[in-house]
Amino acid sequence: MSRKAGPSRLEHALRPWRRANRMARWLVIAGTVITLVFAVLAVFADQIAPYGQDQYRYEVAGAPVDDDGDPVLESIPRRAEPGAGFPFGTTSARFDVFSRIVHGARVAFGVVVLSTVVAMGIGVPLGLISGYRGGRVDRLLVLVMDAVYVFPPLLLAIIAAFVLKEYLDPGLPSAAVAVGAVYIPQYFRVIRNHTLSVKQEPFVEAARSLGAPPRTILGRYVFFNVVQSVPVIFTLNAADAVLTLAGLGFLGYGVPYPQAEWGLDVSRAISDVVSGFWWTAFFPGLAITLLVTGLTLVGEGLNDIVNPLLRVRGYTGKVPARKEPTAEATRESDDEDITDLAKTGVV
Amino acid sequence: MLGRLALAPVFLFIILTTLFVLLRVLPGDPVTAALAGRLSPAQIEERRQASGLDEPIYVQYLDYLTGVVRGDFGNAVTDPRAVTEIVLDLFPATFELTVFAMVLAVTLGVVLGAFGARHRDDPLDVGGRMFGILVYAAPVFWTGILAQLVFANRLNLLPTGNRIGARVPIGDLEITGFYLVDAVLRTNGEFFVDALTHLILPGITLGLVISGVFIRIVRVNMLQTLRADYVESARARGVGDSRVLFRHAFKNALVPVVTIMGLQFALLLGGAILTETTFSWPGLGSALVDFLNRRDYAAVQGIVTFFAVLVVIVSLLIDFVNGLVDPRVRY
Amino acid sequence: MTDHVVANRAPAGGPEPVLRVRELVAEYATPRGALAAVDGVSFDLHPGESLGLVGESGCGKSTLGRALLQLMPPGGAVRGRVELGGRDLVGASLPVLREIRGKDVALVFQEPMTRLDPLMRVSDHFVEAIRAHRPGTSRREARAMGRAALAQMGIPPTRADNYPHEFSGGMRQRIMIALGIVLRPQLIIADEPTTALDVIVEAQILDILDALRRDSSVGLILITHNLGIVAETCDRVAVMYAGKIVEIGDVRQVFSAPKHPYTKGLLASTISLETTRLHSIDGTPPDLVTPPPGCRYAPRCPFVMAHCTDAVPLYAEPEPGQLAACYLYPGANADGRATPREDAEVAR
Numbered sequence A: 001m002s003r004k005a006g007p008s009r010l011e012h013a014l015r016p017w018r019r020a021n022r023m024a025r026w027l028v029i030a031g032t033v034i035t036l037v038f039a040v041l042a043v044f045a046d047q048i049a050p051y052g053q054d055q056y057r058y059e060v061a062g063a064p065v066d067d068d069g070d071p072v073l074e075s076i077p078r079r080a081e082p083g084a085g086f087p088f089g090t091t092s093a094r095f096d097v098f099s100r101i102v103h104g105a106r107v108a109f110g111v112v113v114l115s116t117v118v119a120m121g122i123g124v125p126l127g128l129i130s131g132y133r134g135g136r137v138d139r140l141l142v143l144v145m146d147a148v149y150v151f152p153p154l155l156l157a158i159i160a161a162f163v164l165k166e167y168l169d170p171g172l173p174s175a176a177v178a179v180g181a182v183y184i185p186q187y188f189r190v191i192r193n194h195t196l197s198v199k200q201e202p203f204v205e206a207a208r209s210l211g212a213p214p215r216t217i218l219g220r221y222v223f224f225n226v227v228q229s230v231p232v233i234f235t236l237n238a239a240d241a242v243l244t245l246a247g248l249g250f251l252g253y254g255v256p257y258p259q260a261e262w263g264l265d266v267s268r269a270i271s272d273v274v275s276g277f278w279w280t281a282f283f284p285g286l287a288i289t290l291l292v293t294g295l296t297l298v299g300e301g302l303n304d305i306v307n308p309l310l311r312v313r314g315y316t317g318k319v320p321a322r323k324e325p326t327a328e329a330t331r332e333s334d335d336e337d338i339t340d341l342a343k344t345g346v347v
Numbered sequence B: 001m002l003g004r005l006a007l008a009p010v011f012l013f014i015i016l017t018t019l020f021v022l023l024r025v026l027p028g029d030p031v032t033a034a035l036a037g038r039l040s041p042a043q044i045e046e047r048r049q050a051s052g053l054d055e056p057i058y059v060q061y062l063d064y065l066t067g068v069v070r071g072d073f074g075n076a077v078t079d080p081r082a083v084t085e086i087v088l089d090l091f092p093a094t095f096e097l098t099v100f101a102m103v104l105a106v107t108l109g110v111v112l113g114a115f116g117a118r119h120r121d122d123p124l125d126v127g128g129r130m131f132g133i134l135v136y137a138a139p140v141f142w143t144g145i146l147a148q149l150v151f152a153n154r155l156n157l158l159p160t161g162n163r164i165g166a167r168v169p170i171g172d173l174e175i176t177g178f179y180l181v182d183a184v185l186r187t188n189g190e191f192f193v194d195a196l197t198h199l200i201l202p203g204i205t206l207g208l209v210i211s212g213v214f215i216r217i218v219r220v221n222m223l224q225t226l227r228a229d230y231v232e233s234a235r236a237r238g239v240g241d242s243r244v245l246f247r248h249a250f251k252n253a254l255v256p257v258v259t260i261m262g263l264q265f266a267l268l269l270g271g272a273i274l275t276e277t278t279f280s281w282p283g284l285g286s287a288l289v290d291f292l293n294r295r296d297y298a299a300v301q302g303i304v305t306f307f308a309v310l311v312v313i314v315s316l317l318i319d320f321v322n323g324l325v326d327p328r329v330r331y
Numbered sequence C: 001m002t003d004h005v006v007a008n009r010a011p012a013g014g015p016e017p018v019l020r021v022r023e024l025v026a027e028y029a030t031p032r033g034a035l036a037a038v039d040g041v042s043f044d045l046h047p048g049e050s051l052g053l054v055g056e057s058g059c060g061k062s063t064l065g066r067a068l069l070q071l072m073p074p075g076g077a078v079r080g081r082v083e084l085g086g087r088d089l090v091g092a093s094l095p096v097l098r099e100i101r102g103k104d105v106a107l108v109f110q111e112p113m114t115r116l117d118p119l120m121r122v123s124d125h126f127v128e129a130i131r132a133h134r135p136g137t138s139r140r141e142a143r144a145m146g147r148a149a150l151a152q153m154g155i156p157p158t159r160a161d162n163y164p165h166e167f168s169g170g171m172r173q174r175i176m177i178a179l180g181i182v183l184r185p186q187l188i189i190a191d192e193p194t195t196a197l198d199v200i201v202e203a204q205i206l207d208i209l210d211a212l213r214r215d216s217s218v219g220l221i222l223i224t225h226n227l228g229i230v231a232e233t234c235d236r237v238a239v240m241y242a243g244k245i246v247e248i249g250d251v252r253q254v255f256s257a258p259k260h261p262y263t264k265g266l267l268a269s270t271i272s273l274e275t276t277r278l279h280s281i282d283g284t285p286p287d288l289v290t291p292p293p294g295c296r297y298a299p300r301c302p303f304v305m306a307h308c309t310d311a312v313p314l315y316a317e318p319e320p321g322q323l324a325a326c327y328l329y330p331g332a333n334a335d336g337r338a339t340p341r342e343d344a345e346v347a348r
Helices: A006-019 A022-043 A097-133 A135-150 A153-164 A172-199 A202-209 A214-251 A262-268 A270-274 A279-306 A331-335 A338-344 B002-024 B030-035 B041-050 B057-069 B083-118 B123-137 B140-154 B179-185 B189-226 B229-236 B241-278 B284-293 B297-325 C002-009 C061-068 C094-100 C122-133 C139-152 C169-181 C199-216 C227-233 C251-256 C261-268 C340-347
Strands: C019-030 C033-045 C050-054 C077-084 C105-108 C187-191 C219-223 C236-241 C244-250 C316-319 C322-324
Touching: A022 A097, A022 A279, A097 A135, A097 A172, A097 A214, A097 A262, A097 A279, A135 A172, A135 B002, A135 B297, A153 A172, A153 A214, A153 B002, A153 B241, A153 B297, A172 A214, A202 A214, A214 A262, A214 A279, A214 B241, A262 A270, A262 A279, A262 B140, A270 A279, A270 B140, A279 B123, A279 B140, B002 B057, B002 B297, B030 B041, B030 B297, B057 B297, B083 B123, B083 B179, B083 B189, B083 B241, B083 B284, B083 B297, B123 B189, B140 B189, B140 B241, B179 B189, B189 B241, B229 B241, B229 C105, B241 B284, B241 B297, B241 C122, B284 B297, C019 C061, C033 C061, C033 C077, C033 C244, C050 C061, C050 C199, C050 C227, C061 C077, C061 C105, C061 C187, C061 C219, C105 C169, C122 C139, C122 C169, C139 C169, C169 C187, C169 C199, C187 C199, C199 C219, C199 C227, C219 C227, C227 C251, C236 C251, C236 C261, C244 C251, C244 C261
Parallel strands: C050 C219, C050 C236, C105 C187, C187 C219
Antiparallel strands: C019 C033, C019 C077, C236 C244, C244 C322, C316 C322
């Protein structure tokens, strides 16, 4: 747990990657590429999207000019089939589906990031305090968090969004808080369990015996060690968060129309599907599927590599007994790094 | 294990308290929220008194808790029925859907997961994993809409929504509320086929989503048990391959799988809400969404309370099943 | 020729060996290429004889135990010959192997805690093993056989229906041995059977194994890193280094007058009453994906000579019945009778 020199630390971090099999590496690479494509869409949405998310009129070449010399805008065709000009077609409200998907990527990433900030902002400090203080506070917090954890996540997000609606104007922040509420227990659990184990480390004992106040110990020694498990939880939760947001949006508790959000767009396209316009529902849903697949591949692949046990929500596996190193060359080798993360209690 | 049994009511208590606090910090009370503007202030006041909303908050809280213990989930504001009645009316639909989905998900999960673990990194394993990731990644409402588009609108094979066709006189035929069961009880073939064709699309849609998770869990756990020491020892004793696979590796993998399936029940409920909404399936999930949209806090609170009770009961059941499978578990 | 040298201990006209291993190679697949954890091992084992297989961790001794029964993990491969009662196991089909495993050869592993299926009663382990080999046996009969085997190992038959977690480590190892002997095998391979157990239990287990081979003239291969156990229990000892047997011979002879420099180093590094200071061998074992040419111990050997790295040494026989693959002794380079190339062939 002590700080190591830079290069050896990097070496250590890369070792599981080199030892992982081709399949696991391929999964991570494919997932990263998909995720990056969406990230680029999100960041450069204004530059990439040909139209605004709720733009229904556009400029046509050779159109007449009005008194001020500006071209007269024409209405975007209603329910245009995918083709030239509108690659994914247009909606019944004359919005360009492709542009809405690009802007939707921004909402998705914004909510993932913001909800993580919310979940971490509450889960991490509580986990630190609970793990470090122990005792009655710890037991109560663990009970409450476990109770929240067994509760259906989507239902929790819906209720959170429902309550928030009365206090915040619906929009990206309130959707992010609703989604973030779901993941507080997971950050809490991991950080708490990790804190429990770090608390026993000699350097913490040493700091305590030298008379360092708890604040310093928590802030300086425990926090920086414990915070390393955060990226692991993040990769596990990001995909889930996108789906939760889409579910909220579909039920009308995400961001308000006409803001572009994929789940919301699918729900507004239900009637189109019945009358045969497939593209308004198809492409936003495809975007969700692709982004979630990409994030899952990254998360699963990384976990495959870093820790083959750490894959599934709620999995409580055992660390297999070590064998004599005769099997050094077999696949068993990827067990070696299990212990560290298994201790964090993510598993 | 005694700990966990004793924890169940504590969990329930925490969830219910949180729910109560969340819904009561909302501005206004349930009656006002749902009916303001539609009834006169005097009528609202009358309704409030009838629902006990003029009582002090702690009395309401105690009423709520004691009600739950007696199986009374309160009264809806925008529906004349008590929530318990609504639950009894609509839960069979949700249950039928989730059981169908669960059976499909478990079957797919066990077959693809176990096969993938046995033939790790074979093309079929990779295919199975990709399938698992894709069905998990595709939002259930989108899969549902696509299924409707293809099988109902284009191919005209299956109905798009609802539980039963208009031609079936369901009022006369219903016994338990589980239509497939009722059809068998009535030995009514037409009824059975009609109920089944309505169930297929939503059931498969929901089942696929859950199966993604199961494939992963079964595969991971089988990978663990396949390289367990006792599996190697059994092989070294000359025990046949299929027996090693099923009796030792699979059975041991089942222990954590059952536990996680319990946790996935929460996921299943969330999926059911979306599936029911997509397919206009008249179950508790779509009812919940309706009440949410009508801002009927009281009904929302009642239905969510029922879901919480369900989650806790399922987790107890899972513990019980684990105790049957695993001799190391003692109550 | 290898046959002659390795099998030299067989008394003329004596019983045929239970096990005859020739040029056994066991490889694992690694990202860098094949790794031969066992690389050209030959030896014989006679009925009632016990052979100790010693060496440091990673020398391939556990792999050898598994390779004899073709129990390699996915990606592993075995070459060479393993003859059990005249039948070759290396090329044998899976059904044939399955028949031999458990019935003719019992494999007892280290770590008894994890070797029994936690969800199965002990008696069911017996029923399963017995019925795998004698499908006609009734449940009752199989359970009776199991109880008898357990009683032989000092486990009260009344506990046969308990689950594995209800037994201590020592009891579980005795259950494992009972499971191994219930079908009266000709050969028991025990891989570190006592490593996880305390000293008293260790002595019990070793007594049991010793008694088995004396009473029922079972062949015993005892794989261990504990030289003391070998000295107490075994007739012969084979010392393994980097996948090869570097020295093999009578236990007392090898331990009192080791010939191979590695054996000397290994013996010097064990603690005994006479030890005054801890001794260790400098350096580390070679990488087995790309092993060094010639003698694999040469880089660490205090007696290394210029030609040690030219070709793999053959077995010399410095004392009758004691073979050492080392150029210090005449015979290791085949006395110029063979070309270096043939040397390599034979010794590999």
